[in-house]
Amino acid sequence: MDNREISTNRISFLTLLLILLIVYAHSQIQEGKKLPFSLSQFKLENGLHVILSEDYSLPLVSVVLAYNVGSINEPPGKAGLAYLLEGLMMYHGSRNVDRMQHIGLIHRIGGEVNAGTGADKAIFLQKVPSNWLASVLWLESDRMYSLDINPANVERAKEDVIGIIRNRKQTNYYLESFHAFDELLFPGYAYGHPVLGNETDLKSITVEDVKNFYSTYYTPNNAILSIAGNIDPTKAEKLVRKYFETIPKGKEVPAPPEPEPYERKPVVKVIEDSLASLPGFLLGYRIASPYSDDFYALKLIEYILSKGNSSRLFKRLIKKELIVSDIRGQIETKGTLAAFKIYSRSSNDILREKSQKAVLSEINKLKSTLISDKELRKSKNMLKKDYISRYATSMNRARFLAEKYLARKTLDDLPGELERYLRVSSSEIAGIMNRYFTEDKVLLVVKIK
Amino acid sequence: MKRKSLLRFIVVSTLVVLMSWGKTLLSQERFRRMPPKPEPFAKLELPKVDSATLSNGLEVSVISRTELPLINLRLIIFAGEGSSPDKLPGLATYLSYLFSRGALNLSSSEIEEQIEYIGGTFSNLVYPDYTVFSFTFLEEYLDEALELLSRLILQPTFARIERDNVKRALVYSLRNMRETDPDFIAKRHLFRLLFKDHPYRKSTFNEDIINDIRKRDLLAFYNKFYCPNNAHIVLTGNLNLSTASRKVSRYLNTWKKKELKRSFIPPPNPASKQKICLVDLPRAKDATIYLGNIVLPITSMEVFPFTVFNQVLGGIYNGRLFMNLRESKGYAYNVYSDVEYFKTCSVFYIMAKVRPEVTYASIKEIMKEIEGITSARIPIKIIEQAKSYLIGKFPLQLESDNFSSRVSEITAFNLGEEHWLKYHESIQLINSKRVFEIAQKYSLLPPVVVIVGDKNILLDLPIEFEELEVYNSKGELQYKIKKGE
Numbered sequence: 007m008d009n010r011e012i013s014t015n016r017i018s019f020l021t022l023l024l025i026l027l028i029v030y031a032h033s034q035i036q037e038g039k040k041l042p043f044s045l046s047q048f049k050l051e052n053g054l055h056v057i058l059s060e061d062y063s064l065p066l067v068s069v070v071l072a073y074n075v076g077s078i079n080e081p082p083g084k085a086g087l088a089y090l091l092e093g094l095m096m097y098h099g100s101r102n103v104d105r106m107q108h109i110g111l112i113h114r115i116g117g118e119v120n121a122g123t124g125a126d127k128a129i130f131l132q133k134v135p136s137n138w139l140a141s142v143l144w145l146e147s148d149r150m151y152s153l154d155i156n157p158a159n160v161e162r163a164k165e166d167v168i169g170i171i172r173n174r175k176q177t178n179y180y181l182e183s184f185h186a187f188d189e190l191l192f193p194g195y196a197y198g199h200p201v202l203g204n205e206t207d208l209k210s211i212t213v214e215d216v217k218n219f220y221s222t223y224y225t226p227n228n229a230i231l232s233i234a235g236n237i238d239p240t241k242a243e244k245l246v247r248k249y250f251e252t253i254p255k256g257k258e259v260p261a262p263p264e265p266e267p268y269e270r271k272p273v274v275k276v277i278e279d280s281l282a283s284l285p286g287f288l289l290g291y292r293i294a295s296p297y298s299d300d301f302y303a304l305k306l307i308e309y310i311l312s313k314g315n316s317s318r319l320f321k322r323l324i325k326k327e328l329i330v331s332d333i334r335g336q337i338e339t340k341g342t343l344a345a346f347k348i349y350s351r352s353s354n355d356i357l358r359e360k361s362q363k364a365v366l367s368e369i370n371k372l373k374s375t376l377i378s379d380k381e382l383r384k385s386k387n388m389l390k391k392d393y394i395s396r397y398a399t400s401m402n403r404a405r406f407l408a409e410k411y412l413a414r415k416t417l418d419d420l421p422g423e424l425e426r427y428l429r430v431s432s433s434e435i436a437g438i439m440n441r442y443f444t445e446d447k448v449l450l451v452v453k454i455k
Numbered sequence: 456m457k458r459k460s461l462l463r464f465i466v467v468s469t470l471v472v473l474m475s476w477g478k479t480l481l482s483q484e485r486f487r488r489m490p491p492k493p494e495p496f497a498k499l500e501l502p503k504v505d506s507a508t509l510s511n512g513l514e515v516s517v518i519s520r521t522e523l524p525l526i527n528l529r530l531i532i533f534a535g536e537g538s539s540p541d542k543l544p545g546l547a548t549y550l551s552y553l554f555s556r557g558a559l560n561l562s563s564s565e566i567e568e569q570i571e572y573i574g575g576t577f578s579n580l581v582y583p584d585y586t587v588f589s590f591t592f593l594e595e596y597l598d599e600a601l602e603l604l605s606r607l608i609l610q611p612t613f614a615r616i617e618r619d620n621v622k623r624a625l626v627y628s629l630r631n632m633r634e635t636d637p638d639f640i641a642k643r644h645l646f647r648l649l650f651k652d653h654p655y656r657k658s659t660f661n662e663d664i665i666n667d668i669r670k671r672d673l674l675a676f677y678n679k680f681y682c683p684n685n686a687h688i689v690l691t692g693n694l695n696l697s698t699a700s701r702k703v704s705r706y707l708n709t710w711k712k713k714e715l716k717r718s719f720i721p722p723p724n725p726a727s728k729q730k731i732c733l734v735d736l737p738r739a740k741d742a743t744i745y746l747g748n749i750v751l752p753i754t755s756m757e758v759f760p761f762t763v764f765n766q767v768l769g770g771i772y773n774g775r776l777f778m779n780l781r782e783s784k785g786y787a788y789n790v791y792s793d794v795e796y797f798k799t800c801s802v803f804y805i806m807a808k809v810r811p812e813v814t815y816a817s818i819k820e821i822m823k824e825i826e827g828i829t830s831a832r833i834p835i836k837i838i839e840q841a842k843s844y845l846i847g848k849f850p851l852q853l854e855s856d857n858f859s860s861r862v863s864e865i866t867a868f869n870l871g872e873e874h875w876l877k878y879h880e881s882i883q884l885i886n887s888k889r890v891f892e893i894a895q896k897y898s899l900l901p902p903v904v905v906i907v908g909d910k911n912i913l914l915d916l917p918i919e920f921e922e923l924e925v926y927n928s929k930g931e932l933q934y935k936i937k938k939g940e
Binding site: 042043061063064065066101102109110111113114115116117118133134135136137138140141144145147148151236248252314315316321325380383384387388390391394395398399400401 | 489494567848
């Protein structure tokens with residue numbers, strides 16, 4: 007009798023072990039088999055998604071908390087709210103953390119702390135010696151749980167943002183043009199307004215506005231906690247549960263606003279920028295969503311046209327024809343929207359016109375002539391190196407994983423992602439060029455006053 | 456009866472307090488109230504540095520790191536700005552920019568293209584004691600990278616067009632910094648005054664001098680110092696010493712060894728008299744103060760107590776200077792102290808960015824803090840805090856490329872393992888007594904003080920020093936003002 011019981015137990019134990027092994031093997035295939043670093047994930051009851059990646063090369067750890075909120079979520083008339091909240095989160099304390107205590111503690115232990123707010127994300131980052139992990143989780147959980155939003159703090163934070171806006175106007179002479187360009191390229195308030203907001207809107211923001219925005223978006227169910235570095239995953243999970251599990255789930259997060267439709271026709275505008283010192287132009291193409299299959303080729307096009315000193319635009323306009331003083335081209339994404347932006351300045355209006363023509367001719371060339379294998383390889387290698395650099399340090403890796411999850415709500419496709427960029431062919435490049443670099447472009451000519 | 460009413464009072468008042476604090480207070484867990492205690496420091500295990508010397512005298516070191524498919528190659532040349540000819544300071548810098556701008560049958564555009572083809576980036580840095588080129592690329596292209604490097608080393612051309620391009624860019628950027636960057640102006644002026652006739656002064660060259668440098672000057676410097684027995688290659692990546700030295704040797708074995716005596720540069724004497732200088736930067740909104748003197752060389756074991764001392768005095772956000780000048784007095788936007796290490800000596804300096812009207816008051820406060828730290832022992836708790844900051848910070852400074860940057864510094868200065876494998880121990884051993892001795896030995900008084908700001912504002916303030924030297928933005932002495940004038 008007794009013996010039988012034992013043997014049943016043993017069988018069930020063995021079965022269990024087998025099942026565990028199969029599950030383990032499966033999860034290894036699902037996530038991380040081809041990834042060059044370790045990765046595990048879990049979700050808390052309150053919806054907080056947690057990502058862990060161990061790396062024992064140095065005794066340090068990076069903690070990134072990313073919220074799925076940015077300037078596109080700001081209610082009309084309240085531009086700058088997300089950036090204002092970043093200031094409150096960084097400096098003004100929470101229920102158990104005094105003003106400046108967060109930054110003070112991190113610096114005292116030799117760590118680094120930073121934050122960033124964009125159109126579609128708000129990210130808080132810290133890198134510390136790994137024995138201080140619990141302290142960082144204590145700090146991060148406290149500001150997620152109980153940010154100190156009071157009239158005095160909100161006023162101070164508003165003054166800070168207004169100060170930054172004024173300062174930027176003085177140092178970034180083309181700000182007026184950039185804002186006007188974004189309004190044309192991303193029609194409608196939600197996607198078209200700057201992250202920093204504007205003075206009028208900021209002044210109208212009330213304590214109630216801040217509280218509402220905070221309780222809607224800065225919640226566990228709208229956040230990703232990503233930890234990379236010298237951690238024991240079991241211990242780290244225990245700590246995460248201790249500090250975050252009892253934070254109540256927030257309300258249902260409203261879907262981001264739908265982008266406004268735009269007319270499929272070219273937009274050309276001339277602006278007289280009161281602060282600009284040189285004439286220039288901004289050229290924009292609306293391209294496929296960053297979540298679409300076309301985006302892989304588009305990212306490579308960014309390298310071919312405008313990344314590095316041997317890119318096509320740099321080589322032709324700066325080195326060969328010497329017609330611009332600087333030129334930049336890059337993809338900008340805002341939620342599901344993406345645009346390819348090219349910006350350049352020339353010493354006079356004749357050269358400005360010439361450079362516009364040269365840029366368009368380079369774009370046409372890439373539409374009509376297949377790129378050589380060698381040039382495509384070069385662009386892929388540059389992309390590959392940048393891609394690897396995104397997980398080369400603990401901070402980069404924690405951020406990389408948080409941002410990837412934030413954008414796609416899964417990391418399942420991460421192992422093959424780099425391969426997908428490297429598989430793009432030259433005919434795909436030409437096809438994608440013809441699909442997106444069309445006549446429906448936005449051109450803003452900047453003249454000096 | 457009395458007791459009952461007292462009880463009721465307690466109950467009611469507790470309720471009122473609790474209600475006013477809100478419901479959440481009741482539900483908060485105890486552990487949220489205080490920051491948790493840290494665990495003990497995790498062990499720092501650094502990879503070994505393996506080295507070999509090739510037959511032509513070129514030293515090759517390898518740090519094996521398997522995590523990333525990238526290789527970082529650093530070429531160190533043991534000659535920096537301190538070795539530029541006396542009449543042509545700036546030559547070492549100019550040459551370092553030209554290094555990747557052309558080789559025989561290889562234009563600068565072709566070089567850029569080749570670097571980018573292997574997913575690479577290339578940069579140069581010139582210090583007074585040495586020059587470093589840093590080259591990072593995808594690991595599958597080690598051969599291509601070494602081949603390119605060998606062409607740059609063995610077949611330099613210094614073509615006229617590239618010389619002109621580099622000259623233009625260098626002159627433009629130096630002039631731009633001199634006209635707009637108060638930190639650049641102040642630090643350069645401080646170093647000029649401290650190094651007077653010493654070779655290190657050459658690092659502070661003016662942009663005009665670049666125009667005097669000719670091709671034959673470049674070639675002379677190149678032929679003298681760019682030789683394998685005066686160089687060291689450090690490779691970091693997924694590779695071992697035997698593969699690395701075999702490959703380096705394949706591409707660089709024709710690099711000819713030369714007779715070369717590495718000359719010893721004697722250290723300069725510290726400034727012995729306080730000097731206060733004002734460098735005019737028209738329309739500057741703030742005043743920027745750089746104040747410092749010459750101290751110990753990096754090779755000294757006193758570096759460790761000095762580092763702790765520096766942290767206590769001028770650590771960013773927590774140092775005494777910060778707590779006084781920024782947090783308590785509200786004079787400064789930013790203030791810290793730092794050490795710039797060289798082979799034979801170093802410069803210890805304090806930087807403060809202040810409101811112009813409190814410039815002189817700020818200098819007085821800085822002096823007071825220096826006096827304070829050199830006259831009384833620092834409490835053990837503060838020393839321990841500074842040490843744990845330094846020990847915690849060390850691995851943070853080693854991530855990614857900084858790793859090989861640290862190793863090349865150790866290589867260039869020929870430092871022992873107390874700066875690498877034993878760094879934690881070196882810091883851990885420091886106590887309050889040791890810091891006190893160091894503080895007294897290298898007490899800054901009397902330092903050289905450089906103020907950069909708008910002359911029109913700063914000269915309106917009552918001058919409280921015996922003498923103030925006034926310089927224009929080019930750094931030329933205009934006149935002196937005595938107290939009370």
